[in-house]
Amino acid sequence: MEAVDQFEGDDCYLDYLDILLGPADSLTNSICSSGGVVDVDFSSSGGAVTQFKECSRKRGQSDLCSRAGTKACREKLRRERLNDRFQDLSSVLEPGRPAKTDKPAILDDAIRVLNQLKNEAQELKETNEKLLEEIKSLKAEKTELREEKLMLKADKEKMEQQLKTVALPPSGFMPAYPAAYHAAANKMPVFPSYGLMPMWHYLPPAACDTSRDHELRPPAA
Structure with a gap:
C-alpha cells in the first residue's frame, strides 16, 4: 500500500x-x-x-519595449507628415493637376522651378539696375534743364530791362510835334525830318543858276 x-x-x-x-x-x-x-x-x-x-529586469525590459513602440509611432508619424509635405509641394508646383506620389519626380520639379525662379529674379535684378541708371540720368537731365531755364529767365529779364532803358528819351530832348496838316497831292515836304509843308515841283536848273547873280542882282551900295 x-x-x-x-x-x-x-x-x-x-x-x-x-x-x-x-x-x-x-x-x-x-x-x-x-x-x-x-x-x-x-x-x-x-x-x-x-x-x-x-524582477528588477522586467521593468527595464517593459520600458524598453514601450520606448521602442513610441519610437516606431514617432517614425510613422514623421513619414506621414513627410508624405503630406510632398503632396503639398506637388500641388504647389503643378496646380490643377493631381498630386504626384513619386518623390524623386517631385524633387526634380521643385529643382526645375527653383532654377527658373532664380533666373527670373536675376533678370529682374538686372532690369531694375538699368531702370535705376535711367532714373539717375533723367534726374541729371532735369537738373540741367532747370538750370538752363533759370538762365534763360535771367537773360529775358535783362533784355527787358535794356529795352526799357532804350525806349526812355534822353533828358532835355523835346519830342517832335505832330504835323498840323498833310502835304497836298504832288507835293513833297521841305525836310523829311520836320512837318510836311506844301511845295511846288522842283524849279528848272536855269532858275537855280547863281553864277550871274552879281551881274543881274548887284549888291546894294
Whole structure:
C-alpha cells in the first residue's frame, strides 16, 4: 500500500510537471514576454501554486519595449507628415493637376522651378539696375534743364530791362510835334525830318543858276 501511495504521489508530481511544462511554446512565450522567473511552491498538502515574480529586469525590459513602440509611432508619424509635405509641394508646383506620389519626380520639379525662379529674379535684378541708371540720368537731365531755364529767365529779364532803358528819351530832348496838316497831292515836304509843308515841283536848273547873280542882282551900295 505504501508503494501504491508513493506511485500515486509520483503521478501527482508528474501531473504538476505536465501542467508546468504543458505547451512548451506557451510557457516559453509567457516567460519571454514577462521576463520574470517562475517559482513553484509545493505545499505539504499536494497543491501547487505558480507565481510569477517580477524582477528588477522586467521593468527595464517593459520600458524598453514601450520606448521602442513610441519610437516606431514617432517614425510613422514623421513619414506621414513627410508624405503630406510632398503632396503639398506637388500641388504647389503643378496646380490643377493631381498630386504626384513619386518623390524623386517631385524633387526634380521643385529643382526645375527653383532654377527658373532664380533666373527670373536675376533678370529682374538686372532690369531694375538699368531702370535705376535711367532714373539717375533723367534726374541729371532735369537738373540741367532747370538750370538752363533759370538762365534763360535771367537773360529775358535783362533784355527787358535794356529795352526799357532804350525806349526812355534822353533828358532835355523835346519830342517832335505832330504835323498840323498833310502835304497836298504832288507835293513833297521841305525836310523829311520836320512837318510836311506844301511845295511846288522842283524849279528848272536855269532858275537855280547863281553864277550871274552879281551881274543881274548887284549888291546894294
